[in-house]
Amino acid sequence: xxxxxxxxxxxxxxxxxxxxxxxxxxxxxxxxxxxxxxxxxxxxxxxxxxxxxxxxxxxxxxxxxxxxxxxxxxxxxxxxxxxxxxxxxxxxxxxxxxxxxxxxxxxxxxxxxxxxxxxxxxxxxxxxxxxxxxxxxxxxxxxxxxxxxxxxxxxxxxxxxxxxxxxxxxxxxxxxxxxxxxxxxxxxxxxxxxxxxxxxxxxxxxxxxxxxxxxxxxxxxxxxxxxxxxxxxxxxxxxxxxxxxxxxxxxxxxxxxxxxxxxxxxxxxxxxxxxxxxxxxxxxxxxxxxxxxxxxxxxxxxxxxxxxxxxxxxxxxxxxxxxxxxxxxxxxxxx
Amino acid sequence: xxxxxxxxxxxxxxxxxxxxxxxxxxxxxxxxxxxxxxxxxxxxxxxxxxxxxxxxxxxxxxxxxxxxxxxxxxxxxxxxxxxxxxxxxxxxxxxxxxxxxxxxxxxxxxxxxxxxxxxxxxxxxxxxxxxxxxxxxxxxxxxxxxxxxxxxxxxxxxxxxxxxxxxxxxxxxxxxxxxxxxxxxxxxxxxxxxxxxxxxxxxxxxxxxxxxxxxxxxxxxxxxxxxxxxxxxxxxxxxxxxxxxxxxxxxxxxxxxxxxxxxxxxxxxxxxxxxxxxxxxxxxxxxxxxxxxxxxxxxxxxxxxxxxxxxxxxxxxxxxxxxxxxxxxxxxxxxxxxxxxxxxxxxxxxxxxxxxxxxxxxxxxxxxxxxxxxxxxxxxxxxxxxxxxxxxxxxxxxxxxxxxxxxxxxxxxxxxxxxxxxxxxxxxxxxxxxxxxxxxxxxxxxxxxxxxxxxxxxxxxxxxxxxxxxxxxxxxxxxxxxxxxxxxxxxxxxxxxxxxxxxxxxxxxxxxxxxxxxxxxxxxxxxxxxxxxxxxxxxxxxxxxxxxxxxxxxxxxxxxxxxxxxxxxxxxxxxxxxxxxxxxxxxxxxxxxxxxxxxxxxxxxxxxxxxxxxxxxxxxxxxxxxxxxxxxxxx
Numbered sequence: 004x005x006x007x008x009x010x011x012x013x014x015x016x017x018x019x020x021x022x023x024x025x026x027x028x029x030x031x032x033x034x035x036x037x038x039x040x041x042x043x044x045x046x047x048x049x050x051x052x053x054x055x056x057x058x059x060x061x062x063x064x065x066x067x068x069x070x071x072x073x074x075x076x077x078x079x080x081x082x083x084x085x086x087x088x089x090x091x092x093x094x095x096x097x098x099x100x101x102x103x104x105x106x107x108x109x110x111x112x113x114x115x116x117x118x119x120x121x122x123x124x125x126x127x128x129x130x131x132x133x134x135x136x137x138x139x140x141x142x143x144x145x146x147x148x149x150x151x152x153x154x155x156x157x158x159x160x161x162x163x164x165x166x167x168x169x170x171x172x173x174x175x176x177x178x179x180x181x182x183x184x185x186x187x188x189x190x191x192x193x194x195x196x197x198x199x200x201x202x203x204x205x206x207x208x209x210x211x212x213x214x215x216x217x218x219x220x221x222x223x224x225x226x227x228x229x230x231x232x233x234x235x236x237x238x239x240x241x242x243x244x245x246x247x248x249x250x251x252x253x254x255x256x257x258x259x260x261x262x263x264x265x266x267x268x269x270x271x272x273x274x275x276x277x278x279x280x281x282x283x284x285x286x287x288x289x290x291x292x293x294x295x296x297x298x299x300x301x302x303x304x305x306x307x308x309x310x311x312x313x314x315x316x317x318x319x320x321x322x323x324x325x326x327x328x329x330x331x332x333x334x335x336x337x338x
Numbered sequence: 339x340x341x342x343x344x345x346x347x348x349x350x351x352x353x354x355x356x357x358x359x360x361x362x363x364x365x366x367x368x369x370x371x372x373x374x375x376x377x378x379x380x381x382x383x384x385x386x387x388x389x390x391x392x393x394x395x396x397x398x399x400x401x402x403x404x405x406x407x408x409x410x411x412x413x414x415x416x417x418x419x420x421x422x423x424x425x426x427x428x429x430x431x432x433x434x435x436x437x438x439x440x441x442x443x444x445x446x447x448x449x450x451x452x453x454x455x456x457x458x459x460x461x462x463x464x465x466x467x468x469x470x471x472x473x474x475x476x477x478x479x480x481x482x483x484x485x486x487x488x489x490x491x492x493x494x495x496x497x498x499x500x501x502x503x504x505x506x507x508x509x510x511x512x513x514x515x516x517x518x519x520x521x522x523x524x525x526x527x528x529x530x531x532x533x534x535x536x537x538x539x540x541x542x543x544x545x546x547x548x549x550x551x552x553x554x555x556x557x558x559x560x561x562x563x564x565x566x567x568x569x570x571x572x573x574x575x576x577x578x579x580x581x582x583x584x585x586x587x588x589x590x591x592x593x594x595x596x597x598x599x600x601x602x603x604x605x606x607x608x609x610x611x612x613x614x615x616x617x618x619x620x621x622x623x624x625x626x627x628x629x630x631x632x633x634x635x636x637x638x639x640x641x642x643x644x645x646x647x648x649x650x651x652x653x654x655x656x657x658x659x660x661x662x663x664x665x666x667x668x669x670x671x672x673x674x675x676x677x678x679x680x681x682x683x684x685x686x687x688x689x690x691x692x693x694x695x696x697x698x699x700x701x702x703x704x705x706x707x708x709x710x711x712x713x714x715x716x717x718x719x720x721x722x723x724x725x726x727x728x729x730x731x732x733x734x735x736x737x738x739x740x741x742x743x744x745x746x747x748x749x750x751x752x753x754x755x756x757x758x759x760x761x762x763x764x765x766x767x768x769x770x771x772x773x774x775x776x777x778x779x780x781x782x783x784x785x786x787x788x789x790x791x792x793x794x795x796x797x798x799x800x801x802x803x804x805x806x807x808x809x810x811x812x813x814x815x816x817x818x819x820x821x822x823x824x825x826x827x828x829x830x831x832x833x834x835x836x837x838x839x840x841x842x843x844x845x846x847x848x849x850x851x852x853x854x855x856x857x858x859x860x861x862x863x864x865x866x867x868x869x870x871x872x873x874x875x876x877x878x879x880x881x882x883x884x885x886x887x888x889x890x891x892x893x894x895x896x897x898x899x900x901x902x903x904x905x906x907x908x909x910x911x912x913x914x915x916x917x918x919x920x921x922x923x924x925x926x927x928x929x930x931x932x933x934x935x936x937x938x939x940x941x942x943x944x945x946x947x948x949x950x951x952x953x954x955x956x957x958x959x960x961x962x963x964x965x966x967x968x969x970x971x972x973x
Contacts, residue, residue: 085431087433212452213451213452215452215453216446216449216451216452216453219443219446219453220443220446220453222431222432222433222435223430223431223432223440223443224426224428224430224431226393226395226424226426226428227424227426227430227443229393229394229395229415230393230394230395230418230419230422230423230424231419231443231444231446231447231499232414232415232416232418232419232446232447233415233446234415272433272434276434277434277435278433278434278435279435279439281452281453281454
């Protein structure tokens with residue numbers, strides 16, 4: 004219990020620290036004192052105030068919320084597939100969502116319709132469900148978790164290839180945006196998008212939290228869960244829907260973000276030394292937020308003024324964790 | 339005995355994976371409370387399919403399963419979860435879970451929306467962990483367990499659901515022989531002591547023999563046979579069931595291999611002379627009533643373990659049969675280990691079973707023992723075991739006449755000289771004894787470690803008071819006196835009274851009551867803190883010395899020195915009318931020695947004998963007991 008409280012405190016402190024750093028650092032460094040003043044006085048008239056309130060704050064909020072959402076999606080998928088290296092990106096869910104969003108955008112552009120956030124989420128959700136459906140078909144046939152991951156990566160590649168194809172030939176000035184987006188970035192997110200994503204993500208978070216009891220039973224295996232009285236089919240549908248919704252939401256706003264969804268739950272489990280959903284659901288969310296803020300900070304500031312795509316940074320930190328897991332799980336792996 | 343309640347019942351049940359392809363058809367059986375039903379059959383006969391259907395993992399094809407009279411497949415999932423739990427073959431994933439968390443997962447049907455455990459839930463989990471002896475595993479990560487330990491934890495988890503029916507699918511696979519035995523014992527005790535109905539699928543005949551009350555045999559898509567284990571598990575039938583050529587299944591007699599663990603040591607258990615006598619008697623009775631010698635005989639000891647042996651030295655005539663069974667003392671060094679315990683059985687006219695002692699079985703010559711003076715030294719539990727075994731055979735053979743059983747031990751007279759029988763007043767041979775039928779060996783080191791462990795456990799719960807007593811007599815006496823209701827833990831310390839006191843002091847106990855039989859307690863008056871007779875005797879000497887100090891004359895002292903038992907000493911003192919005085923004198927000495935060893939703990943002692951009850955207490959005992967019962971008299 005104490006360990007968990009301490010771990011929550013550490014994550015909370017990191018979140019605050021990274022938030023402040025994110026506000027401070029950028030193409031124009033705003034001194035800390037100035038940052039505090041602007042936050043206190045709600046000053047959005049001065050140049051620094053404008054930067055903080057209209058650019059950095061929404062971006063910060065989006066990075067935290069979407070990072071959390073992605074980590075939670077990863078945790079739900081890992082629980083569902085009982086596979087520690089499952090996640091929205093490696094299973095191709097993010098790429099599926101990306102493809103659908105790209106198609107929808109192009110379709111919209113061709114007809115002169117500007118997609119709003121809700122439509123983007125819906126399109127991404129359909130794409131995510133499509134990929135998820137493919138993965139479920141495959142997982143019904145193969146028991147080995149490595150094969151499942153390989154299939155997911157393949158689906159991801161196919162979706163990305165189609166997306167690239169579509170983007171390449173849909174030559175329109177606006178496609179440049181789409182191109183940037185399809186690599187994954189938080190740049191350009193404004194308050195109106197944050198106002199959509201926050202209630203959406205938190206609603207899903209609460210629903211997931213309410214599932215923590217059957218989820219903990221499910222961690223022992225399907226047969227035991229069934230014997231304990233879990234309504235398996237209903238529970239499974241909920242897990243799929245919730246994790247797809249989260250992945251879709253992230254993709255709709257920030258494009259595909261690699262490895263964060265796989266690595267964060269794993270790191271959080273180690274930090275908290277438990278896999279109990281009732282702890283892990285809030286913890287993963289917090290951990291994902293911290294991880295994402297950290298990566299976004301690096302993405303913005305490492306080669307400033309050039310901005311890296313967020314996936315570039317998350318891959319550098321996330322992929323080694325996944326490799327480490329694959330190696331260390333070999334021993335415990337049964338399939 | 340009234341028939342126990344039916345817990346689970348199936349009627350014309352068909353099970354399988356597809357409607358038109360039933361794996362097993364028309365299954366009908368009942369399982370009662372406290373019963374172990376084994377599903378046995380060759381691979382692919384449908385054991386697991388049936389079990390999965392009972393567990394609702396599979397839908398039934400047709401027919402009905404009743405769980406306590408209700409249609410199982412119509413019941414709500416959480417209702418079933420509170421009445422039936424599972425143990426499956428596959429290793430559950432339990433990432434980063436300690437064993438305690440795995441066990442606590444069994445509380446699922448009882449917890450609220452978020453699955454947060456209440457204090458009662460935790461207590462139930464704790465109790466289940468203790469029940470399965472998995473305390474030392476509780477905080478270890480589940481994935482790090484060995485197969486056998488894992489099954490123990492999973493059983494605890496299953497228990498944590500507080501079920502009435504327990505389903506186990508091939509739980510003995512991957513287990514080595516030691517864990518198989520442990521598992522079999524666990525299943526039996528859950529059925530017998532906790533009254534659970536256990537349904538278990540097994541493919542191993544030996545394992546089935548160890549735990550089954552009844553066996554349901556599946557073959558060729560149907561129930562081939564269902565019946566009591568002893569009736570079903572014959573060589574002939576099993577060969578047929580598994581499709582083996584006649585004679586190919588050799589049924590070796592089960593070697594008696596059970597182990598006890600004490601203080602981290604593993605010691606093999608054995609069986610008592612009483613068990614041997616009952617086995618020999620039942621073999622001889624079988625020969626006499628059925629005409630053939632059985633290849634092996636078996637019985638279930640009062641402790642619950644089954645002993646199966648091959649009788650030796652077979653002899654028979656027109657009106658008698660006799661044979662012997664070798665005693666196996668396990669890892670308990672004992673002069674009787676390997677001795678042949680024989681029984682001769684004759685038919686008699688008058689109904690009933692009479693038991694007597696022959697050559698090599700001692701005769702009781704002094705009072706105070708299990709049997710009255712003049713009787714053969716065959717204690718009451720072995721007598722009961724012999725009677726039960728023989729009368730069972732009589733019933734099976736429809737024999738209504740009487741039987742006379744004479745127990746004899748060919749080397750008994752020689753062997754007895756190396757025992758304490760001569761001192762106890764048992765002459766001419768060995769005693770036939772044993773209360774559980776099983777010899778549970780205990781090494782000295784292991785014993786003291788066990789005592790220390792028990793003291794530590796109670797101390798860990800904050801207890802400051804303890805009652806120490808050497809053994810079973812003491813426990814009975816404590817119950818008679820009602821001291822077990824004082825809320826003070828009773829710790830059996832065997833002969834290691836000194837060690838127990840040292841440990842109690844180390845663990846921070848403040849008040850100790852030592853109570854024991856006079857035969858042990860009198861030694862404390864001489865400062866003998868290990869009361870095993872191997873260490874020192876001195877009982878007569880102490881009686882004599884204290885009697886002399888109380889004014890007994892020389893002839894009384896001589897009489898005392900000639901006594902065989904402490905009860906005999908007490909009789910002499912009573913004759914002289916100085917028992918009270920001498921007891922007080924002795925108890926003062928006991929008190930002085932105990933206080934010296936107790937090093938600051940408040941210590942009292944109470945002494946009794948089986949014949950005379952409470953003989954006396956040290957000063958301050960009454961006050962201590964009054965305080966413990968919460969009604970301390972005013973100063």
